[in-house]
Each structure stands twice: as C-alpha cells, then as structure tokens.
Amino acid sequence: MVVRIRKRNFFNLLIALLFLSATSAQESTDYIWYDLAKVYKYGKVSQNTQNPFQRFPDTMQKAVRPEVWSLSLNPAGVTIKFKTQADQIIIKYKVKGKLAFPHMPATGVSGIDLYLKNKMDKWQWVKGTYHFSDTISYNYQLDNSSGKLKEFMLYLPLYATVEGMQIGVSQSNGINIQKSEGSLPMIIYGTSITQGACASRPGNAWTNKLGRKTGIPILNFGFSGNGWLEPEILEYLVQQQARAYILDCLANFDRPSLGPDEAYKRLIYSVAKIRAIHPNTPIIFTDHAGYGDADIYSPRKHAVDRLNKANHKAYELLLAKGDQNLYLLTQQQIGLQSRDFVDGLHPTDGGMEKYAAAYFNLVSEIFNK
Incomplete structure (x- = not known):
C-alpha cells in the first residue's frame, strides 16, 4: 500500500518533527x-x-x-x-x-x-x-x-x-x-518616555542607551502620565547621592490641571529641594521634545512652546541668581521629527537614539569640565 502525502502536509510534518526533536534535546539537557x-x-x-x-x-x-x-x-x-x-x-x-x-x-x-x-x-x-x-x-x-x-x-x-x-x-x-555599587548614578525623574515608551525592547529605551554610552549607572524614575515633579517624590530623590539630577517631566504638564505656570513653580521648587542637600550637583532641565503632528496642528505646537518657555524662564532665573550648575537640554538639541514618533507622543527606537545622543553630548560636556 502506498501512502501519498501532499507536499504541503509533508512540510508541516517535517517542521513538527524538527520542533519535537529540538524540544527533546533541550529537555534532555540538565539545567x-x-x-x-x-x-x-x-x-x-x-x-x-x-x-x-x-x-x-x-x-x-x-x-x-x-x-x-x-x-x-x-x-x-x-x-x-x-x-x-x-x-x-x-x-x-x-x-x-x-x-x-x-x-x-x-x-x-x-x-x-x-x-x-x-x-x-x-x-x-x-x-x-x-x-x-x-x-x-x-x-x-x-x-x-x-x-x-x-x-x-x-x-x-x-x-x-x-x-x-x-x-x-x-x-x-x-x-x-555580579554585585558592585560602582560610581554615583544619574537620577532621572520623568514621564512615560523616561519609563521607556515606545521602545521596541528595553535596551532601546533612551535611559538604558545613555547608561551604556556613558558607563554611568542610571536610576529611572519615569512614571507614565505621572511625572508631575511632586514633593513626596522629590523628597525621596534628594536623599540619594547622585552624579546629576535630570528633570524631564514637561510632557506631563500639558493638561488643564497643570500647565506652564505650574511647571514653572514646580521647577523652581524642585531645584530648591535639591540644593538644600546637594548645593553643587548638576541639574538638567529638559524641554518638551514636541509632538509628531505639531507642524500641522498649531494648538499642540503652542502648548509645547508655552511649556518650554516656562522651562527656560525657570532656568534663566535660577542661573541669574548664581546657580552655576544648572543645564538646559532644548527641544532643538533633542531634534525629534515626525518620523521619530510612534503615535505622535512617544518616540520610536530612532527617536530614543536621538534622545540618548542629545543627553550624551550634554552630560559629556558637564562631566568633562
């Protein structure tokens, strides 16, 4: 008796046998x-x-x-x-x-x-x-x-x-x-983008890229939709010794309950909290990186511009008061374009690389002074 097997069924059978063989080999290994x-x-x-x-x-x-x-x-x-x-x-x-x-x-x-x-x-x-x-x-x-x-x-x-x-x-x-305390970390307080949205895998999040680029440990305090520069979180963060503090929360201030004026007040407050314990530690103010459709929908562009204006105002005021360890990462330095967004809000892997590169350039300048 001759059994005829269609070509398609034959290949399905072959794949199944190969899978079973690989599984059996794996199970036979002692782990x-x-x-x-x-x-x-x-x-x-x-x-x-x-x-x-x-x-x-x-x-x-x-x-x-x-x-x-x-x-x-x-x-x-x-x-x-x-x-x-x-x-x-x-x-x-x-x-x-x-x-x-x-x-x-x-x-x-x-x-x-x-x-x-x-x-x-x-x-x-x-x-x-x-x-x-x-x-x-x-x-x-x-x-x-x-x-x-x-x-x-x-x-x-x-x-x-x-x-x-x-x-x-x-x-x-x-x-x-491996267990090693290593050097002081950079502490980053931010939003969903800091937490990692929308990297295709964890290693592509800008914070993790920055850690590999610099070799400096990172403490990631990014909270999706909740990076509000809140006193209770700042109180905890300032208890930690840091190589630098990064305040990258502006994207979460684009809402009626917060806005540019509140962002300005909270940035001033945040620096006061940090300086009370760490008078000379570098602090980075980061601009809102923008929206993917800002060029074709003006309300979003205006929202970003207002928030970044508040960011610059706080930075310049504190600089004028004599704080020489403040730094600003601007929207232009980050340089995201429409193709760098997944959904108009969160960066792609390419956008994450731009974020990491911009931060790397700035922290290299800061730490090499």
Whole structure:
C-alpha cells in the first residue's frame, strides 16, 4: 500500500518533527536554575523590597499616589549582571499587567533584553527567541567555543510588574551574579518616555542607551502620565547621592490641571529641594521634545512652546541668581521629527537614539569640565 502525502502536509510534518526533536534535546539537557528574585539588582536603591524587582522601597507606598506606586512596580531600568561560560541561556518569568499595548509591542512592554560585553569592552545586543504566554520565556544561543567566562547584562521589563523570574544554564557551566555599587548614578525623574515608551525592547529605551554610552549607572524614575515633579517624590530623590539630577517631566504638564505656570513653580521648587542637600550637583532641565503632528496642528505646537518657555524662564532665573550648575537640554538639541514618533507622543527606537545622543553630548560636556 502506498501512502501519498501532499507536499504541503509533508512540510508541516517535517517542521513538527524538527520542533519535537529540538524540544527533546533541550529537555534532555540538565539545567541549573537560579531565582533572580534573590540576586543583586542594579538600577534600584533598596534591595530589600516586597516585590524584589520594584523601583521604590516599600516605605514609598504610603507616600505617593496609587498611580505612581503601581508604575513603580514596573522595573524600568533595573538590570541584573552575571558571568557564565554557557552557550545557552534560558530565562522564564511571569508578569502582572498587559503583555503589549496598541502602540508598543510585547517585546518592549513585558519583554527582557540581554547584552554581552564584547572584546572591545562594549555592550552588544544578544538576539533571543521568545514566547509570550502565562509564562514568558526567552532562549539565547551563544557561540562560546573558547570556553571563556563572559559578562552579561539583563534588562528587565519596562511596563510590566515581574512576579517571578528564573534563569537557567547547563549544570556544567553555572552563573556568577555580579554585585558592585560602582560610581554615583544619574537620577532621572520623568514621564512615560523616561519609563521607556515606545521602545521596541528595553535596551532601546533612551535611559538604558545613555547608561551604556556613558558607563554611568542610571536610576529611572519615569512614571507614565505621572511625572508631575511632586514633593513626596522629590523628597525621596534628594536623599540619594547622585552624579546629576535630570528633570524631564514637561510632557506631563500639558493638561488643564497643570500647565506652564505650574511647571514653572514646580521647577523652581524642585531645584530648591535639591540644593538644600546637594548645593553643587548638576541639574538638567529638559524641554518638551514636541509632538509628531505639531507642524500641522498649531494648538499642540503652542502648548509645547508655552511649556518650554516656562522651562527656560525657570532656568534663566535660577542661573541669574548664581546657580552655576544648572543645564538646559532644548527641544532643538533633542531634534525629534515626525518620523521619530510612534503615535505622535512617544518616540520610536530612532527617536530614543536621538534622545540618548542629545543627553550624551550634554552630560559629556558637564562631566568633562
């Protein structure tokens, strides 16, 4: 009896067999698993928190609005560094919240990102295969025929709350978690763009790009829609030693309850709070970067212009009063164009690169004085 298999069915069968073979091979390998809830994390001040991945310490829950607290549970800018000789790395984790947004893919919202320190001592992106479900998994294949110990940096999700995460490597390799306090961080207080919208993956958020470009640690306090320069958050931030403070909140002041006048008042207040404890630490005022349709819809252009005018007014007043450690990053220096936006509000990966480049140029000038 001859069984005839159509070409299309044959290829489907072949793919299924290959998948089963690969799965079987993976399952036959013995892995050692590490609970990443228990390891040291960069990008957060307190290591002992109820959720091991959150940005704020537990004491801030009663101090800030519920919306801010909820966003602080998203580990934007939090990283884990480790070394291994493994040629395969598997990461599995669960999150609370949406996996993706209409304007931002799952790889950016709830995905992770892995970087390898290469021979030039630069961080290089590592491609992974991924699956998003109740448990999210990433599988990284590496060429490590040399058997040398390599250093990796893992970026955690930008917009999802991590509820548990494990990393697995073959038992013959294992991993060494890196822990180093390093140099003083730059502290960034901002909006959804600071938190990472709308990067296609965590490593492309401008704050994370800036960290790799400068080698300076970053503490990301971007809160989507809630970067309001609030006293309770400033009170916490000024308790931290910083290489510089960046105030990048103007985009969230484009609303009736806030506006240019309130932005001006809160910028003056913010500097007073910082200067009371850190009289000489550089402070950067950042302009609103604009909207993607501002050239064809004048109300949005006028809104941006008014906010940036308030920003410049506060900066110039404080400069005139003798504060010589204030700096301004202008809309023109950031240089976003219509093609640099996903939805007219949030930058693409290309827009994020422009943000990071503009900040890099300014902080290089500041720190090289």
